[in-house]
Amino acid sequence: MTLxxxxxxxxxxxxxxxxxxxxxxxxxxxTIVGVIEAVPAAETVLVxxxxxxxxxxLQRTINDIDDAASSTTDTTHVVIPVTYDGEDLGDVxxxxxxxxxDVIAIHSAILYxxxxxxxxxxxxxxxxxxxxxxxxxxxxxRVRVPAGAVAIAxxxxxxxxxxxxxxxxxxxxxxxxxxxxxRPQPATLKPGDTVQFTPISPVAGSTA
Amino acid sequence: xxxxxxxxxQSLIQDLGRPGWxxxxxxxxxxxxxxxxxxxxxxxxxxxxxxxxxxxGGGLRLRFNEPTIVSVTGADGPLHVITNDIPRPTxxxxxxxxxxxxxxxxxxxxxxxxxxxxxxxxxxxxxTLESASTDTLAAIGPxxxxxxxxxxxxxxxxxxxxxxxxxxxxxxxxxxxxxGPRWDWFTDEAQAAVTRHTWTVSPISSRIGMRLVGAxxxxxxxxxxxxxxxxxxxxxxxxxxxxxxxxxxxxxTTGGYPVIxxxxxxxxxxxAQIAPGDPVAFRVIPLx
Numbered sequence: 001m002t003l004x005x006x007x008x009x010x011x012x013x014x015x016x017x018x019x020x021x022x023x024x025x026x027x028x029x030x031t032i033v034g035v036i037e038a039v040p041a042a043e044t045v046l047v048x049x050x051x052x053x054x055x056x057x058l059q060r061t062i063n064d065i066d067d068a069a070s071s072t073t074d075t076t077h078v079v080i081p082v083t084y085d086g087e088d089l090g091d092v093x094x095x096x097x098x099x100x101x102d103v104i105a106i107h108s109a110i111l112y113x114x115x116x117x118x119x120x121x122x123x124x125x126x127x128x129x130x131x132x133x134x135x136x137x138x139x140x141x142r143v144r145v146p147a148g149a150v151a152i153a154x155x156x157x158x159x160x161x162x163x164x165x166x167x168x169x170x171x172x173x174x175x176x177x178x179x180x181x182x183r184p185q186p187a188t189l190k191p192g193d194t195v196q197f198t199p200i201s202p203v204a205g206s207t208a
Numbered sequence: 209x210x211x212x213x214x215x216x217x218q219s220l221i222q223d224l225g226r227p228g229w230x231x232x233x234x235x236x237x238x239x240x241x242x243x244x245x246x247x248x249x250x251x252x253x254x255x256x257x258x259x260x261x262x263x264x265g266g267g268l269r270l271r272f273n274e275p276t277i278v279s280v281t282g283a284d285g286p287l288h289v290i291t292n293d294i295p296r297p298t299x300x301x302x303x304x305x306x307x308x309x310x311x312x313x314x315x316x317x318x319x320x321x322x323x324x325x326x327x328x329x330x331x332x333x334x335x336t337l338e339s340a341s342t343d344t345l346a347a348i349g350p351x352x353x354x355x356x357x358x359x360x361x362x363x364x365x366x367x368x369x370x371x372x373x374x375x376x377x378x379x380x381x382x383x384x385x386x387x388g389p390r391w392d393w394f395t396d397e398a399q400a401a402v403t404r405h406t407w408t409v410s411p412i413s414s415r416i417g418m419r420l421v422g423a424x425x426x427x428x429x430x431x432x433x434x435x436x437x438x439x440x441x442x443x444x445x446x447x448x449x450x451x452x453x454x455x456x457x458x459x460x461t462t463g464g465y466p467v468i469x470x471x472x473x474x475x476x477x478x479x480a481q482i483a484p485g486d487p488v489a490f491r492v493i494p495l496x
Binding site for chain 2: 006007008009010011012014024036037039040041042043044045046048055116117118119120121122123124125162179181186187190191
């Protein structure tokens with residue numbers, strides 16, 4: 001199989017793939033001389049390298065990786081307790097034609113996968129959102145979204161690790177720390193990990 | 209000990225950054241003009257990777273309360289050492305021997321934008337994810353320097369200063385770029401405009417990104433959405449308004465706008481020295 005591999009400048013390749021987290025993990029596990037990092041995003045993997053790496057042979061190496069067969073490395077399953085008290089919970093329910101209790105039940109029943117991190121340190125894009133809950137970002141992003149906000153946008157769910165501006169729709173909050181620079185691995189979620197949300201407020205008896 | 213008397217518009221502690229953490233959304237940061245920080249360190253006998261001070265424009269004034277050796281590299285412009293209130297003009301790109309109490313004063317550059325101060329033995333600073341760099345977007349690393357702040361000298365010197373004077377690099381001529389991964393998303397006119405126009409750097413520029421004005425780069429399919437892609441420093445992204453942005457060292461790790469071209473690695477340091485209002489021209493070169 002020939003992959004779609006493009007140059008991102010003279011020190012990186014951009015590889016299109018259906019399994020970015022898995023391909024990035026496979027490339028990193030090969031410890032290729034001169035490769036600095038393999039970074040997954042939604043549909044691509046970026047492979048950055050230095051002057052010790054030959055671009056053409058790197059391209060051949062990547063092409064020879066069978067990304068569908070390659071096994072994932074040490075991924076973790078993370079359970080995130082959520083209080084479903086987000087500012088947009090009522091709007092989301094209304095726009096989706098659901099009860100608030102349904103939104104909570106649907107959002108917390110899914111087994112998500114961390115597709116990639118981006119936007120901010122420790123901000124993990126969680127793949128797997130139910131199509132009944134997909135909706136666009138807010139037209140006007142909030143200037144301030146609190147740390148721990150659990151949110152959705154398009155086909156993604158995520159937790160804001162730190163206070164920041166943001167345009168995602170807020171469903172709830174968690175007190176779990178998603179990014180802590182005092183830990184050896186500061187980010188709780190890394191590409192390939194699986195995630196589930198557990199409601200810690202009563203699901204029934206909503207006050208919409 | 210070093211006392212910060214004045215900082216100018218922005219003074220930051222920078223080393224060569226923290227590459228390799230993009231997987232968790234942390235960008236590289238580090239000196240915008242890497243070669244100049246390396247040189248500043250070499251001139252004072254430090255390891256090239258030691259933390260130094262990156263300062264934007266002029267106005268940084270540092271008082272050294274003990275004798276030491278420093279260097280100033282990067283932008284060109286006047287530089288003074290003030291001893292007992294008497295300023296003495298001195299030169300950049302060379303080791304400067306200071307007596308206790310001397311003040312180093314960096315004036316506004318005549319050419320370039322960012323200056324680098326190398327300090328023999330370097331400074332004591334906390335490392336975060338293996339780097340002392342300030343990432344202004346992610347708010348990781350030391351906070352920006354403020355007047356009145358005091359820094360202490362570390363003990364990181366490697367050798368005696370090996371050279372007396374460095375020859376300045378050539379920074380003229382068009383910036384070399386390679387066609388970006390989404391070059392084919394843009395119209396023929398937009399592709400031609402990259403090299404045909406002389407662009408101007410907008411004042412809305414920072415270590416995160418440099419905004420260019422000169423032409424509007426139109427896409428073939430304006431409504432086509434791009435799924436988030438990993439980014440590199442030097443990537444020229446084009447948001448829907450058509451005005452390109454060159455990503456700097458404090459860029460986000462991913463982005464949702466198509467990249468029309470990417471500045472080659474050997475020209476990245478030049479980005480740090482382009483001041484708002486300066487002209488920028490590009491030449492698209494093939495990969496070897």
